[in-house]
Amino acid sequence: MRRLKSTLDRIDNKGYGAYKDLEGSYDFGSFTLHVDKVQRDPFAPPSLVRVRTGENAFDPDLFESPVRRFAFEDFLTRCAERAIRKAVKGNRGSGKSGRVEVQRTSQVVLPRTSVVADASYVEARMAVGLPAKGRTVDARAAREVLLEELPEIVAGALTPGGVDAEAAREHVETVEDAGHLRGLLASLGLVAFVGDGAVLPRESGASDRPMAGGAVPFRSPEEFRRTVELPNRGEVCGMGIPEGVTLIVGGGFHGKSTLLSALSWGVYDHVPGDGREMVVSREDSVKIRAEDGRSVAGVDISGSIGELPGGGSTEDFSTANASGSTSQAANIAEALEVGTSLLLVDEDTSATNFMIRDERMRELVRREPISPFIDVVGPLYRDLGVSTVVVVGGVGDYLDVAAHVILLEDYAARDVTGRSREVVRDFPPRAPVGGGGISHPRNRRLEAGSIDLRRGKKTTARGRGLSSMELGREQVDLTYLEQLAEGGQTEAIARIAGEFASVKSNRSAPEVAGEALEKIGKEGLGSLGGFRGHPGEMSLPRPQEVAAAINRVRTLKAATVPA
Ligand code: ADP
Numbered sequence: 018m019r020r021l022k023s024t025l026d027r028i029d030n031k032g033y034g035a036y037k038d039l040e041g042s043y044d045f046g047s048f049t050l051h052v053d054k055v056q057r058d059p060f061a062p063p064s065l066v067r068v069r070t071g072e073n074a075f076d077p078d079l080f081e082s083p084v085r086r087f088a089f090e091d092f093l094t095r096c097a098e099r100a101i102r103k104a105v106k107g108n109r110g111s112g113k114s115g116r117v118e119v120q121r122t123s124q125v126v127l128p129r130t131s132v133v134a135d136a137s138y139v140e141a142r143m144a145v146g147l148p149a150k151g152r153t154v155d156a157r158a159a160r161e162v163l164l165e166e167l168p169e170i171v172a173g174a175l176t177p178g179g180v181d182a183e184a185a186r187e188h189v190e191t192v193e194d195a196g197h198l199r200g201l202l203a204s205l206g207l208v209a210f211v212g213d214g215a216v217l218p219r220e221s222g223a224s225d226r227p228m229a230g231g232a233v234p235f236r237s238p239e240e241f242r243r244t245v246e247l248p249n250r251g252e253v254c255g256m257g258i259p260e261g262v263t264l265i266v267g268g269g270f271h272g273k274s275t276l277l278s279a280l281s282w283g284v285y286d287h288v289p290g291d292g293r294e295m296v297v298s299r300e301d302s303v304k305i306r307a308e309d310g311r312s313v314a315g316v317d318i319s320g321s322i323g324e325l326p327g328g329g330s331t332e333d334f335s336t337a338n339a340s341g342s343t344s345q346a347a348n349i350a351e352a353l354e355v356g357t358s359l360l361l362v363d364e365d366t367s368a369t370n371f372m373i374r375d376e377r378m379r380e381l382v383r384r385e386p387i388s389p390f391i392d393v394v395g396p397l398y399r400d401l402g403v404s405t406v407v408v409v410g411g412v413g414d415y416l417d418v419a420a421h422v423i424l425l426e427d428y429a430a431r432d433v434t435g436r437s438r439e440v441v442r443d444f445p446p447r448a449p450v451g452g453g454g455i456s457h458p459r460n461r462r463l464e465a466g467s468i469d470l471r472r473g474k475k476t477t478a479r480g481r482g483l484s485s486m487e488l489g490r491e492q493v494d495l496t497y498l499e500q501l502a503e504g505g506q507t508e509a510i511a512r513i514a515g516e517f518a519s520v521k522s523n524r525s526a527p528e529v530a531g532e533a534l535e536k537i538g539k540e541g542l543g544s545l546g547g548f549r550g551h552p553g554e555m556s557l558p559r560p561q562e563v564a565a566a567i568n569r570v571r572t573l574k575a576a577t578v579p580a
């Protein structure tokens with residue numbers, strides 16, 4: 018600490034570059050401060066520091082198993098966020114002066130690199146804007162940040178005295194229960210579970226927090242009610258959605274999309290208080306939507322789309338500008354390629370001509386290459402074992418193909434499967450267009466060399482917030498990856514994509530994602546690289562999002578491999 022003080026005294030009022038002298042480690046008694054990387058100027062990305070306590074005095078119960086450990090580390094990250102808000106004054110001069118940041122969390126609990134709870138220490142990785150007056154070192158302000166604020170953060174977030182033990186236990190147990198519940202789904206023949214009492218609606222279209230007041234808690238229809246036994250909570254009741262094709266119907270604004278969206282987030286565990294703690298779906302579920310304008314590289318969409326104008330093959334379909342329906346077909350084929358057991362489809366975000374075609378239109382337009390999704394959902398389950406939950410308000414033809422029908426009325430769910438059978442009897446079913454089966458899309462190899470990481474003299478592969486990643490000169494748009502939860506996942510995905518591009522060996526998308534996640538499983542997320550032991554900004558992505566992100570690189574080239 019004395020050394021830190023004297024260095025600061027020495028560099029006071031010098032050019033900002035003098036801060037470089039701070040790099041190194043400092044013993045604060047109860048913890049060690051590591052200054053890993055000093056920013057070049059006050060406006061550059063903030064400097065990277067780590068604080069590591071001399072011991073881990075928390076109850077080992079909180080981090081004894083892998084699940085508990087990542088949940089606890091997630092919890093401590095949130096504690097650090099709170100402690101920073103409380104202890105840090107913030108703006109202390111030009112640029113990012115005085116800012117202290119830890120990885121930003123969302124409503125979901127993920128393995129992340131921001132905090133490590135090891136058996137013998139607790140470490141938080143943070144970014145600090147070293148304070149400047151103009152472009153010179155402001156040592157007095159730096160002393161306050163490093164010698165007063167940081168120790169307060171350590172005391173408030175990384176030691177048992179500063180942390181709410183009951184909240185920590187609840188966090189860890191909630192995550193353990195949710196993971197257990199998700200693990201039970203397959204053996205129960207379910208694709209998703211929505212606990213009674215769950216709060217599904219969100220605060221707003223721009224916020225993933227729970228609706229503040231007036232939310233109608235979820236209640237399972239009797240016919241779908243299942244009871245499960247969880248390690249911490251004990252018995253939990255809720256709606257089990259069976260494998261196969263399930264329809265969610267209901268009038269406009271009655272809560273259909275809200276339920277489907279909750280299912281799509283059910284691939285992740287949620288923080289206590291979120292309302293969706295006991296809403297889970299198969300971990301490989303994929304929300305499918307139309308995404309016109311996206312690029313597609315060599316994807317086999319022949320399962321939904323036959324011949325294209327000009328005789329273009331759909332077994333090896335590439336375009337720089339997909340239409341609503343071809344983009345949705347590509348999204349499904351890519352999901353099948355990387356592996357999924359549940360597709361989630363909402364009419365609100367689907368292309369109409371992809372979902373359905375009626376008799377009149379079939380009569381008038383003879384040259385329609387699309388087999389509408391209504392003809393594909395059945396075979397998807399029958400031939401490939403892939404279930405679908407689809408939201409439809411307007412197209413009763415879907416009743417023909419659904420095994421289960423859930424009606425939402427004033428946000429309340431009812432089983433109307435029986436009634437839907439009567440309706441089908443009274444209004445005769447339409448004849449299917451294709452009526453054939455469906456096979457797995459052809460394998461495809463991505464050309465690593467088609468992703469160019471060069472940007473000027475350097476190479477880059479990094480996340481840019483939640484919905485964009487920068488690979489060389491390309492900004493890859495990830496806006497429509499609806500199950501991407503955090504910028505930390507985007508950062509991890511960008512690095513995986515970067516690694517794939519630089520190793521220069523062609524692979525299939527499931528190989529790229531699978532191998533990367535296997536390596537992370539063994540060596541941790543930090544193995545994706547960072548600056549000297551400071552990889553602090555990543556959270557774990559799913560293989561589905563890794564593949565989806567790479568599939569959206571506009572320069573990507575790929576070719577199907579004949580079966
Ligand atoms: P739909 O897809 O059936 O048209 P939405 O799911 O978009 O309806 O929901 C319509 C509105 O109702 C949204 O503003 C949503 O936040 C709200 N909402 C949904 N479920 C509930 C609920 N259980 N309690 C209160 N409000 C809800």
Ligand code: MG
Nearest residue numbers: 273274275365
């Ligand atoms: Mg809707």
